[in-house]
Amino acid sequence: MDTLGNAQRRLDVICLGRLGVDLYAQQVGARLEGASTFAKYLGGSSANIAFGCARLGLKTALVSRVGDDAMGRYLLETLTSEGVDTSHVPIDPERLTALVLLGIEDRDTFPHIFYRENCADMAIEERDVAEEFVASARALVITGTHFSTEHTHRISTLALDRARRNGVKTVLDVDYRPVLWGLTGPGGGAQRFVASDRVTAHLQEILPRFDLVVGTVDEFHIAGGNEDPISSLRRVRELTKAVLVVKLGPGGCAVIEGEVPARLEDSPVLPGFPVEVMNVLGAGDAFLAGLLKGWLSGQGFAEAGRAANACGAIVVSRHACSASMPSPAELEHFLSRPGLVRPDKDPTLRRLHRVTTRRRSWPELHVFAFDHRTQFYELARETGAPEARLKRLKCLLVEAVAEAERALSLSGRIGALIDDTYGEDALLLASGRGWWLGRPVEVPGSSPLEFEGGRSVGTRLFAWPREQVVKCLVRLHPDAPVEERLEDETQLLALHEAVQASGHELLLEVLPSRRLLVDDEVVVRALRRLYNLGLHPEWWKLAPLSREGWRRVDALLRERDPDCRGVVILGLKASVEQLAAAFRDAAGSQSCRGFVVGRTISHEPARAWLAGETDDAGLSRKVLANFAALVRAWRDARGARAEVA
Numbered sequence: 267m268d269t270l271g272n273a274q275r276r277l278d279v280i281c282l283g284r285l286g287v288d289l290y291a292q293q294v295g296a297r298l299e300g301a302s303t304f305a306k307y308l309g310g311s312s313a314n315i316a317f318g319c320a321r322l323g324l325k326t327a328l329v330s331r332v333g334d335d336a337m338g339r340y341l342l343e344t345l346t347s348e349g350v351d352t353s354h355v356p357i358d359p360e361r362l363t364a365l366v367l368l369g370i371e372d373r374d375t376f377p378h379i380f381y382r383e384n385c386a387d388m389a390i391e392e393r394d395v396a397e398e399f400v401a402s403a404r405a406l407v408i409t410g411t412h413f414s415t416e417h418t419h420r421i422s423t424l425a426l427d428r429a430r431r432n433g434v435k436t437v438l439d440v441d442y443r444p445v446l447w448g449l450t451g452p453g454g455g456a457q458r459f460v461a462s463d464r465v466t467a468h469l470q471e472i473l474p475r476f477d478l479v480v481g482t483v484d485e486f487h488i489a490g491g492n493e494d495p496i497s498s499l500r501r502v503r504e505l506t507k508a509v510l511v512v513k514l515g516p517g518g519c520a521v522i523e524g525e526v527p528a529r530l531e532d533s534p535v536l537p538g539f540p541v542e543v544m545n546v547l548g549a550g551d552a553f554l555a556g557l558l559k560g561w562l563s564g565q566g567f568a569e570a571g572r573a574a575n576a577c578g579a580i581v582v583s584r585h586a587c588s589a590s591m592p593s594p595a596e597l598e599h600f601l602s603r604p605g606l607v608r609p610d611k612d613p614t615l616r617r618l619h620r621v622t623t624r625r626r627s628w629p630e631l632h633v634f635a636f637d638h639r640t641q642f643y644e645l646a647r648e649t650g651a652p653e654a655r656l657k658r659l660k661c662l663l664v665e666a667v668a669e670a671e672r673a674l675s676l677s678g679r680i681g682a683l684i685d686d687t688y689g690e691d692a693l694l695l696a697s698g699r700g701w702w703l704g705r706p707v708e709v710p711g712s713s714p715l716e717f718e719g720g721r722s723v724g725t726r727l728f729a730w731p732r733e734q735v736v737k738c739l740v741r742l743h744p745d746a747p748v749e750e751r752l753e754d755e756t757q758l759l760a761l762h763e764a765v766q767a768s769g770h771e772l773l774l775e776v777l778p779s780r781r782l783l784v785d786d787e788v789v790v791r792a793l794r795r796l797y798n799l800g801l802h803p804e805w806w807k808l809a810p811l812s813r814e815g816w817r818r819v820d821a822l823l824r825e826r827d828p829d830c831r832g833v834v835i836l837g838l839k840a841s842v843e844q845l846a847a848a849f850r851d852a853a854g855s856q857s858c859r860g861f862v863v864g865r866t867i868s869h870e871p872a873r874a875w876l877a878g879e880t881d882d883a884g885l886s887r888k889v890l891a892n893f894a895a896l897v898r899a900w901r902d903a904r905g906a907r908a909e910v911a
Contacts, residue, residue, distance in 0.1 A: 276402040277351065278324040278562050282395070282425055283312030283409035283441075285330035285355065285387045286364030287337045290586060294544070298369040298377045308344045308588040309366055310387065311409045311441045311551050318555025318577065318591040320349045321623065324562060327351035327403065329394050329425070331386040333363040338386065344588075347625045354394050358386040366455070370585075373543045378455040380445060388418055395425035401432035404562060407554070409441040410485075413468055414448075426475045438508075439554055440469070440481035442488050459484040466491035473505040478561070480511045480554055499526045509567070513553060516540050518575050521567045536571035539579035539600075541607050548587025553578035555591065576600050583609045593622040616766065617802060621829035628859065630904075631702055631834055632676055632897055634889075635683035635864035636663045637737070640710045642688060642872070651876040653688075659872060660684065660692035662882055666889040667701070673890065674897050683737060683862055687718075697731055704735040704773055704862070707761065713741045713779065714753035717761070724764035735771045735805065736761070743778040744791040755799055762801045775807035775836060786815030790822060797826040806833045807862055810840070810848030816855035823857045830857070837863030842892065846899035853903040861900060867892040 288309030291301030308317060313328060320326040328350055332338030334357050341363065345352050364385035368378040382388070390412075400406060406429040412418040429436050444450050444460040469489045473479065479502065483495050490498025495512075502510060503526050510522040512530065518538035520530050527533050556577030560570025577592055580600055584590035592600070596618045600609060609615050636642075642656050664682065671680045681702030684692050696703055707723060709716040715738070717723045727736065738761055742754045758774070765772045776792050778784045789808060796803075811819065823830050835852060837845055845866060852858040871888035874880040880888070 275404050276325065277327050278403065279316075279319055279405045279407060279558055280327045280329060280354075280400065280403040281312040281316040281319070281407045281409075282329040282390075282422060283387070283407075283412045284310030284364065285313040285328065285332065285341060286310045286366055286382070286385065287341065288587060289365065289367050291367075291369040292585075294370045294585075295372065296369065297371055298367060298379070301369055304367070305586065306340070307586045308341055309548075310364065311411070311439065312407070313341070313345065314548055314551035314588045314591070315407060315409075315439065315554050315558075316350050317345065317348055317588045318552050319558055321591045321593055322555060322559040322577075322597070323594060324559055325351075327354060327399075329354045329390060331356055331358045331361075331389055331394075333357070333361050333386040334359050335363055337363040337365065349625075354396075354399060356394065358389050361386040361389055363387075368547060370545050376456060376545060376547050378547065379453055380443075380455045382446070388412075388415060390418065390421050392421060392424060395421060395428065397428045397432070400425055400428040400434060403429075403434055405435040405437055405558065407437040407439060407558070409439045410469070411441060411443060411446045413472060414446055414465075419468070423472065423475075426472070430475060435477045436475060437478040437480065437554075437558070438472070438476045439550075440479070440485035440489055441550075442481070442485045459487065461493065462488065463491070470501075470505055473502060473508070476506060476508045478511065479506065479508045480513065480557065482513045482515075482550070486510070486512060495530055496526060496528065499530075511557065511567075511571070513550060513578075514538065515546075519553070519571050521571055523567070534568065536568060536575060538575045539606075541579045541583045541609055543582050544584060544610065545586075546582055548590065549578040549582040551587060552581035552591055556597070572601070573597060580609050580615075593618065595622045613800070617829075620766070628679070628702060628831060630679050630900075631681055631860035631862070632670075632674075632679055632893075632900065633681035633683055633702060633704070633834065633860065633862040634663065634667050634670070634867055634893060635704075635837075635862050636660055636692075636868055637683045637685040637689065637704070637706045638710075638864060639685055639687045641865065641869075645869075645873055645876055649873060649877040651878075655876060656688040657691055659875060659885075660689040661695055662875075662885055663868060663872075663889065664692045664695045666886050666893070667696070668699070669886060670890055670893045670897075671701075674894055676897070679860075681862075683864070693734075697733065702735065703733055704737040705730065706737045706739070708738050708740070714750065715740050715757040717757065721757075721760070723761055724767060727764050727768040727770055730768070730770065732769055735773050736765055737773045737775060737807070739775040739777060739807075741777055741779045742792050742796070743782050743784070744788060744795050745782050746779065755796075758796065758801060759799060762803070771804040771831070773805035773807055773834075774801070774803040777809060777836075786811050786818065789815065790818045793819070793822055794826070797822075802827050802830070804831045806830070807836050808833055809836055809838065810845070810851065813851050813854060816852050816858060820855055820857050832859035833857045834859055835861045835863075837861065837866045839865050839869070842866060842895045842899065845896060846903070849900050849903035861896065863896060867896065 288307045289304040292303045316328040365381040412422045449460040490501035492498040512520040520533045553574045556574035580592045581590045683704040875885040
């Protein structure tokens with residue numbers, strides 16, 4: 267039986283309240299004064315809760331506002347990509363998006379400064395909480411800040427009245443921030459408690475309207491108007507029949523469904539999960555997301571509270587708020603591992619967070635690779651063209667990709683692989699188009715593997731846009747002498763760790779050295795060796811394989827990395843006809859997602875353009891024709907597979 271509202275309603279939960287950008291200092295252990303770089307995340311308690319609920323699988327919407335600025339657009343894109351309904355998050359043309367600066371000074375000190383003067387999310391209007399919209403949810407969650415001004419109090423109360431009139435369960439996250447009630451100076455964001463009769467009276471006025479009230483011990487102190495926990499809880503109980511959930515940090519949570527006992531420990535206390543703390547900010551939002559998931563799924567508070575405690579423990583061990591929220595797979599793994607005190611160091615949990623929270627899907631890829639540096643340099647020398655012309659050439663090739671996207675209907679399935687030696691301007695031109703965009707990191711032709719810019723590859727990656735996939739070609743051969751393999755493997759491990767930290771996806775192009783025998787078996791063994799080392803690239807780039815070779819690669823990925831995004835075929839200098847045959851051999855593969863081909867498409871047109879034998883338009887026509895021929899060959903191979911199936 268659905269005791270929490272009609273299960274057929276369009277939404278599970280609507281969250282109303284704060285939405286802004288969190289800028290987190292990346293120097294853990296530094297005062298904010300000493301922080302030098304910041305990471306950007308979605309923030310604001312209500313937005314964090316909505317984000318966490320959506321990640322756990324609840325149908326979630328947010329009521330808030332953003333400014334007409336880049337940060338507002340970032341927040342809307344982030345929420346939408348996670349599946350949060352933003353239809354009631356309008357863009358405010360007169361106000362800026364809210365902003366918070368945050369730091370992690372030590373395990374108990376988390377300075378933060380709110381930049382919320384006349385900010386967009388405090389300007390919600392009556393139309394944002396339209397009755398039909400509110401009635402479409404099973405639960406409405408409001409955080410305390412949105413009762414702190416006369417205007418937001420009126421709109422939030424209106425939303426509450428509409429919820430109760432339509433049988434929507436109502437939830438209060440007390441979320442007490444004294445600075446947002448004007449009780450401290452503007453720089454006092456880190457101060458968590460200031461006694462205030464005004465705030466207490468404000469909260470006590472609205473308490474009767476809620477079915478579930480969640481807060482820390484301090485937050486119940488402000489709600490009850492007494493700094494004795496039991497006295498404050500009893501005062502709250504006089505005002506509301508709501509279930510009271512008291513967050514106890516590492517101690518878990520207490521659930522009070524009826525009378526308040528003489529001691530808090532006499533109520534049902536659901537034990538927490540002791541973990542090593544990195545950042546407590548956002549853990550309460552994760553807690554409530556986990557509680558709502560269990561509660562709205564029909565679980566009792568014992569099970570819902572256990573999940574809530576686990577969500578809070580996972581997030582408290584990580585750097586950010588919203589981005590740290592766990593997926594169902596992470597939550598299941600964590601709950602199956604009692605005593606896991608360093609969730610941030612658990613390799614399985616880290617892997618699950620990486621693969622289960624990504625949202626962009628690439629069912630197939632048609633990628634034009636013009637990241638070659640040595641080959642283009644040699645073309646320039648051969649034709650007598652100035653080396654500087656290569657920069658212009660690569661920009662023209664980006665325009666050719668854009669034309670191919672339009673002419674061949676490849677939106678969401680097209681990409682480019684571009685270097686930053688001759689292609690820096692081309693990379694800038696290609697960014698932000700929604701393409702799959704790769705960028706090489708290795709020194710061309712290096713064996714053993716070397717990285718451009720030296721060994722500190724992670725330092726370089728932090729300057730790369732997150733949308734760019736890190737591509738690395740390695741000539742690892744499983745039968746090479748150990749001393750040869752060791753350098754390649756050490757470099758790859760460093761690169762793998764770097765992309766885990768930077769958040770980029772990784773494509774490994776494995777071309778075993780031809781000094782030794784190379785066949786399909788060698789390629790499969792090379793991949794297996796890299797998996798044995800603990801490497802899990804999102805993509806593999808391989809030379810054409812036989813049908814049996816593809817079957818073996820498919821089996822390996824099923825066994826070792828079912829979350830791998832897939833394999834793409836490289837072209838080397840093969841003709842269109844040769845690649846068409848390779849595509850047919852790969853047609854039965856479940857892991858092959860497409861091709862990343864360069865010289866087959868561009869070598870002759872680029873040579874003619876550099877030699878002055880054709881103009882920009884001629885280059886574009888020939889490149890498009892070659893690209894289209896490959897796309898047709900790929901489609902023909904896939905079509906043949908479908909006919910066989």
